[in-house]
Amino acid sequence: MMAYIVRRLLATIPVMAIVGIFVFMLLHLSPGDPAAIIAGDNATEANVAAIRARLGLDRPLYEQFVSWVWQTVRGDLGVSMFSNLPVTTLVMQRAEPTIALALTTLFVAITIAVTLGVLAAWRAGTLVDRVVMGFAVMGFSVPVFVVGYMLVYVFAIQLRWVPVQGYQSIFDGIGPWLHRLILPSVALGLAYVALIARITRASMLEVLAEDYIRTANAKGVGTGRMLLRHALKNAAVPIVTVIGIGVALLISGVVITESVFNLPGVGRLVVDAIARRDYPIIQGVMILFAGVYVLVNLTVDIAYTFLDPRIRY
Amino acid sequence: MKTTRRNLLKGGLAAATTATMVGYGPKSARAQRRNEARYVPHADLRVLDPIWTTANISAYHGAMIYDTLFGIDANLNPQPQMVGQYNLSDDRKTHTFVLRDGLRWDDNTPVTSADCVASMLRWKARDGAGQHMWQRVTDLSAVDEKTFKLVLREPYGLVLEALAKTSTPLCYIMKKEIAETDPNTQITRHIGCGPFKFVESEYRPGTRVVYEKNPNYVPRSEPASGIAGGKRVHLDRVIWDIMPDAQTAASALMAGEVEFYEVPPIDIVPALQAAPGVKIEVLSALGNVGYCRLNHLHPPFNNVLIRRAAQLAVNQEDFLRAAIGNPQYYRVCGSHFTCGSPMGVEDGSEMLNQPMPARQARARELLREGGYNNMPVVVLHATDIPVMNQAAQVIAQNLRQIGMNVILASSDWGGVVTRRSVKDPPVVSGNSTTGGWNIFFTWGGGNSTASPINLFAHAATGQNAWFGWPENALNEQLRNEWAAAPDLATRRAVAQRLNRNMFEYVHDIKTGQWFGPAAYRSDRLRGVLPVPEIGPPWWNIERIG
Numbered sequence: 001m002m003a004y005i006v007r008r009l010l011a012t013i014p015v016m017a018i019v020g021i022f023v024f025m026l027l028h029l030s031p032g033d034p035a036a037i038i039a040g041d042n043a044t045e046a047n048v049a050a051i052r053a054r055l056g057l058d059r060p061l062y063e064q065f066v067s068w069v070w071q072t073v074r075g076d077l078g079v080s081m082f083s084n085l086p087v088t089t090l091v092m093q094r095a096e097p098t099i100a101l102a103l104t105t106l107f108v109a110i111t112i113a114v115t116l117g118v119l120a121a122w123r124a125g126t127l128v129d130r131v132v133m134g135f136a137v138m139g140f141s142v143p144v145f146v147v148g149y150m151l152v153y154v155f156a157i158q159l160r161w162v163p164v165q166g167y168q169s170i171f172d173g174i175g176p177w178l179h180r181l182i183l184p185s186v187a188l189g190l191a192y193v194a195l196i197a198r199i200t201r202a203s204m205l206e207v208l209a210e211d212y213i214r215t216a217n218a219k220g221v222g223t224g225r226m227l228l229r230h231a232l233k234n235a236a237v238p239i240v241t242v243i244g245i246g247v248a249l250l251i252s253g254v255v256i257t258e259s260v261f262n263l264p265g266v267g268r269l270v271v272d273a274i275a276r277r278d279y280p281i282i283q284g285v286m287i288l289f290a291g292v293y294v295l296v297n298l299t300v301d302i303a304y305t306f307l308d309p310r311i312r313y
Numbered sequence: 314m315k316t317t318r319r320n321l322l323k324g325g326l327a328a329a330t331t332a333t334m335v336g337y338g339p340k341s342a343r344a345q346r347r348n349e350a351r352y353v354p355h356a357d358l359r360v361l362d363p364i365w366t367t368a369n370i371s372a373y374h375g376a377m378i379y380d381t382l383f384g385i386d387a388n389l390n391p392q393p394q395m396v397g398q399y400n401l402s403d404d405r406k407t408h409t410f411v412l413r414d415g416l417r418w419d420d421n422t423p424v425t426s427a428d429c430v431a432s433m434l435r436w437k438a439r440d441g442a443g444q445h446m447w448q449r450v451t452d453l454s455a456v457d458e459k460t461f462k463l464v465l466r467e468p469y470g471l472v473l474e475a476l477a478k479t480s481t482p483l484c485y486i487m488k489k490e491i492a493e494t495d496p497n498t499q500i501t502r503h504i505g506c507g508p509f510k511f512v513e514s515e516y517r518p519g520t521r522v523v524y525e526k527n528p529n530y531v532p533r534s535e536p537a538s539g540i541a542g543g544k545r546v547h548l549d550r551v552i553w554d555i556m557p558d559a560q561t562a563a564s565a566l567m568a569g570e571v572e573f574y575e576v577p578p579i580d581i582v583p584a585l586q587a588a589p590g591v592k593i594e595v596l597s598a599l600g601n602v603g604y605c606r607l608n609h610l611h612p613p614f615n616n617v618l619i620r621r622a623a624q625l626a627v628n629q630e631d632f633l634r635a636a637i638g639n640p641q642y643y644r645v646c647g648s649h650f651t652c653g654s655p656m657g658v659e660d661g662s663e664m665l666n667q668p669m670p671a672r673q674a675r676a677r678e679l680l681r682e683g684g685y686n687n688m689p690v691v692v693l694h695a696t697d698i699p700v701m702n703q704a705a706q707v708i709a710q711n712l713r714q715i716g717m718n719v720i721l722a723s724s725d726w727g728g729v730v731t732r733r734s735v736k737d738p739p740v741v742s743g744n745s746t747t748g749g750w751n752i753f754f755t756w757g758g759g760n761s762t763a764s765p766i767n768l769f770a771h772a773a774t775g776q777n778a779w780f781g782w783p784e785n786a787l788n789e790q791l792r793n794e795w796a797a798a799p800d801l802a803t804r805r806a807v808a809q810r811l812n813r814n815m816f817e818y819v820h821d822i823k824t825g826q827w828f829g830p831a832a833y834r835s836d837r838l839r840g841v842l843p844v845p846e847i848g849p850p851w852w853n854i855e856r857i858g
Binding site: 031032033036037038039040041042043044045047048050051053054080082083084085090093094149152153156157160163164165166259260261262264268269271272275276277 | 357359360361365366367368369371439441480481482496497498499501517518519520521554556557558560561562564565567568570697724725726727728730731732734755757761768769770777779
């Protein structure tokens with residue numbers, strides 16, 4: 001097992017290298033000149049050229065690539081062309097809201113989705129099943145920003161139960177932290193609920209048709225115990241897989257949710273950087289995202305061994 | 314339970330812990346009582362050097378923490394700001410400036426004339442108006458700690474206007490050792506002499522910018538007016554909350570989470586107007602002026618007849634209705650120098666008053682006379698900024714209506730600002746285009762646009778001009794005459810000739826003027842001043858609720 005983990009961790013290096021090369025080439029070959037954006041609208045061509053030279057953007061592409069690779073290999077993600085701050089500092093400043101949003105969203109989504117999925121499977125073919133699946137389809141179909149605006153209008157503007165926007169650090173107290181994360185987590189989590197609930201239902205239906213479930217019923221095992229202890233555990237592998245795959249969905253959803261709820265996270269950082277062609281930020285964050293995604297997949301693979309003892313690496 | 318000291322202590326600790334956990338402890342209560350204001354500006358502050366970039370938001374930052382030698386008042390006249398005494402020699406060539414008493418940096422060191430000299434030198438290296446003035450400068454030197462002089466080869470009527478101007482970059486005064494930074498390198502220290510201090514430790518690019526009252530700042534005795542006069546600060550802190558989403562910003566204002574939203578989109582304004590405690594007000598009386606830049610280097614717009622055809626075809630009303638919508642906030646304007654400004658003359662723009670069918674018929678004739686052969690016209694189309702997006706589409710349709718073959722080259726604004734600097738001709742292959750361009754749309758602040766000199770885009774110096782590279786000797790001769798004119802009446806007379814000439818050779822195509830209102834909580838703030846251009850001035854504003 002340990003050898004497998006080490007092998008998988010080593011495999012992240014070529015993955016991140018490929019992502020890095022791809023992102024670098026994509027950025028530098030697509031239109032957009034950060035020097036022109038920095039200089040502003042009233043700048044002369046000479047101003048723009050001077051800034052371009054200062055940032056080293058007038059050097060040949062291979063030279064820029066080599067210097068970026070050398071810098072990255074040493075663990076230096078570079079400095080923002082606009083704010084002059086190190087990319088690692090900017091990412092660290094933005095990491096907490098994004099991690100908090102991702103974790104609370106996962107918590108909300110998994111709790112609701114698994115419950116609904118189990119319920120729908122247990123009551124398959126009934127009105128309960130149809131309502132749950134209808135809700136799931138709706139959750140997956142309505143864009144995150146629409147859900148976000150609706151939640152803000154009802155719960156923040158009309159009822160004034162929660163704030164419209166902003167983030168408060170967990171170090172300022174768990175109450176205010178949660179208070180500001182409820183709406184974003186629910187808005188972002190709805191799509192997840194739909195995805196996970198459908199998979200849970202399908203997987204549970206398959207397991208509920210197994211002989212050992214019939215045996216458990218025959219032995220008089222209670223419904224709750226039968227569903228959660230016997231069926232859900234055996235149906236968990238596909239659910240965990242979908243949760244893992246959904247992390248990519250979560251990363252893209254975080255970008256939109258952070259804008260709608262004005263959360264100062266990494267998603268907004270990278271979107272702003274793309275609009276401005278702030279190459280070091282985009283490259284640095286993309287590599288980090290790739291690393292996170294690889295690690296999430298590794299975690300999911302390891303989780304299989306706990307859920308299904310037959311799986312061994 | 315028996316009341317003992319130990320039990321009381323335990324109870325107190327438990328209560329304090331719980332209060333901290335849920336966030337309703339003393340810290341939270343203190344935050345509610347702060348004498349501060351939260352502001353949603355039009356853009357994120359990424360660059361902290363207002364000389365290095367011409368981005369307006371960096372100029373706003375500059376207005377918070379720096380001061381200028383002169384400032385424009387509400388009537389657009391330059392007034393002394395850091396300068397206490399000013400003298401112009403009889404031959405009108407030597408300008409002597411004496412700094413007023415009490416000027417200090419926020420690190421508590423005195424402001425000196427050496428700081429001013431170094432700042433002016435850095436500013437002129439980056440600014441079009443500064444460079445225009447510097448063609449006549451023979452000396453700029455400190456006389457003593459508080460006095461410095463500017464010597465010119467010939468009289469120049471725009472010295473004070475240039476030092477007070479609100480078009481970017483403004484002539485902000487920085488500490489000598491900071492101002493000596495290479496003009497092409499961003500400064501890294503932010504010590505100011507303005508009404509606020511920049512709180513660097515709380516700066517989060519893309520999220521939040523924090524300013525505190527500068528205790529070392531001594532305001533002038535006059536009342537505040539425009540960006541001039543006594544900048545009295547009544548707030549302890551001003552926090553800029555960067556919100557990329559307009560709907561979120563509007564909701565935050567309605568819910569009272571922020572006090573000021575600088576530029577709400579016009580379609581959101583009715584909802585804000587209906588919200589209790591929110592006031593909608595146009596703070597910049599001259600608003601914004603839109604214009605299409607034509608590429609004078611390549612066909613078809615290297616031909617004045619084709620440029621005139623395009624000028625007749627582009628309908629300001631169409632653009633303004635599509636992009637702004639509410640006629641309360643826009644006007645058709647026939648001036649290259651901003652209607653409503655002292656130079657807002659409309660000579661030469663009579664054709665704008667003709668009905669569109671007549672204009673279009675004449676435009677088609679001009680296309681024939683100019684030998685237009687259906688060659689593609691590439692319009693740069695920024696899709697990520699609503700006004701830009703609508704402008705490009707309306708302009709394209711206006712040109713198609715007279716028979717031009719228009720192709721929209723769509724990208725984000727970042728793509729447009731890069732491509733507009735390409736001087737090669739555009740290359741069209743099917744629906745895709747590469748290389749240069751024929752038309753792009755942009756806009757400028759009304760006050761900046763009002764000056765033939767301050768706005769670099771007014772120059773017609775060919776390859777050295779702003780994007781589009783118009784070349785017209787008479788335009789340059791008249792701009793120089795305007796700069797040398799001794800009084801307002803003479804300047805206005807020159808501006809009339811300039812405007813007529815710009816319409817004749819079609820310098821660029823104006824697309825109208827609009828006035829984006831600001832929205833703020835009038836139940837919490839009072840003393841918001843109208844300003845020529847540089848954002849809401851946070852001095853003079855008091856928190857009342």
